[in-house]
């Protein structure tokens with residue numbers, strides 16, 4: 001197609017060039033040749049006419065002489081194949097070498113005769129029906145002195161001139177045909193020479209356009225085509241590099257996107273989910289079939305849809321807090337929405353990034369709870385103290401028995417407050433990262449701690465006639481802070497004594513299993529209902545608030561215990577049966 005297109009154009013152009021050139025040249029040559037021959041013939045005929053005029057001068061004087069003219073002319077013309085015609089001043093034919101003048105019509109209006117009778121040389125070319133040929137007529141005036149008395153006309157056939165003309169015409173035509181044929185051959189050869197590399201370039205360009213960027217051209221024509229091929233090779237190579245770079249960049253971005261901790265979802269301007277990263281797919285259970293569905297269908301949340309519309313309407317970044325349930329677990333997300341615009345500032349999509357702030361929210365909620373609980377715990381004894389102080393001031397102080405009772409209550413409540421504040425401070429300390437880094441751990445044997453703790457709380461135990469026994473099968477040594485370790489034992493033993501009826505029993509055991517030290521505190525106390533067991537390590541949680549209060553509890557003891565155990569890399573478990581007893585088991589890694 002390409003080859004024939006160019007070939008045809010080249011052939012046609014060459015042909016037009018040759019035909020136009022040859023036509024112009026031939027036209028000019030033919031015209032020149034014809035004019036030149038006519039001029040020569042005219043000049044020759046004129047010479048003849050002048051000679052004849054000179055010859056006739058004497059015959060044009062009187063009527064007798066005039067009568068002889070025809071004979072003289074016929075005689076003169078036999079020597080020549082020219083036709084000679086003589087007319088008088090009126091155009092009447094006096095003599096004619098080929099015809100009888102008497103039968104001939106007046107020649108006054110023949111252009112050459114009228115020109116000659118006017119005193120100039122007259123010429124004319126006309127077609128002779130008699131001879132069936134073109135004729136050249138040349139007429140010259142016949143003078144008698146200076147007076148024009150007639151005209152002599154010499155005429156000759158143009159057959160020879162026209163034959164020569166036709167001969168040249170044929171020759172030129174053949175030459176033109178031959179040249180055109182050669183032009184066709186030449187143009188086909190040229191076209192082949194140029195279309196072959198062009199065709200190679202076209203095929204290669206098509207392959208490159210179809211994505212084969214390894215294709216290279218090897219054209220050595222030394223002209224613009226070679227330059228074009230070279231440029232095309234460079235273009236492809238650059239394109240290949242750019243595509244590789246862009247692909248690598250896209251892969252990198254995709255990798256980042258897929259491995260992000262946050263869910264990222266791209267929505268189109270109609271709110272349909274178009275792209276979701278791995279985290280988003282996992283978190284919200286988005287499958288391939290859910291892509292291109294409306295976000296309401298995917299999330300079932302109008303809040304998200306409203307935010308998408310707001311981003312599209314306002315064209316700026318916004319963020320919302322989204323509370324939702326994932327696999328029956330409540331989750332809170334801070335979702336950022338950003339409009340994605342084209343270079344013409346048209347918003348085509350919305351990018352949404354989901355930060356899971358459930359844990360953060362949980363901490364906030366816990367902190368709020370903690371502050372509320374702590375305030376409440378402090379407010380209760382304070383109210384009691386204030387109430388009894390006011391009663392004393394109102395006059396109860398006068399009654400010694402009553403005032404002693406009230407002062408005892410005030411004292412107990414202030415002790416509770418002191419304990420509470422002390423435990424709150426302990427918790428705050430344990431919570432402080434800085435403090436935890438400062439705490440030094442040392443190899444601490446467990447058994448001695450059991451005995452000193454028993455000793456420290458012996459008064460409490462004795463008050464309730466509770467027996468505290470210690471059973472040890474080993475003396476494990478663990479890496480711990482002895483003060484904190486003792487705090488664990490004090491809190492647990494104190495609880496056991498507190499929540500065990502008089503004459504009950506508490507057994508402390510210590511043994512070693514594999515590479516762990518195991519410590520148990522077992523009592524025969526009131527026990528903990530199963531439903532409360534998972535909650536007893538929460539701050540301020542108490543199974544029986546009144547009982548805990550009367551026993552002087554704050555609800556922080558077990559929270560502190562758990563904190564310290566975990567700080568030492570251990571774990572704590574509890575088993576309990578109401579009215580039978582409770583066993584706390586602490587497992588700590590050996591030093």
Ligand code: ADP
Nearest residue numbers: 495496499542543544548553554555556557558
């Ligand atoms: P408190 O200061 O109230 O004792 P704790 O955090 O030490 O607070 O204990 C939380 C709750 O767990 C207690 O209020 C009590 O109801 C329950 N509890 C703890 N230890 C025992 C135990 N040995 N026997 C029965 N109940 C216990």
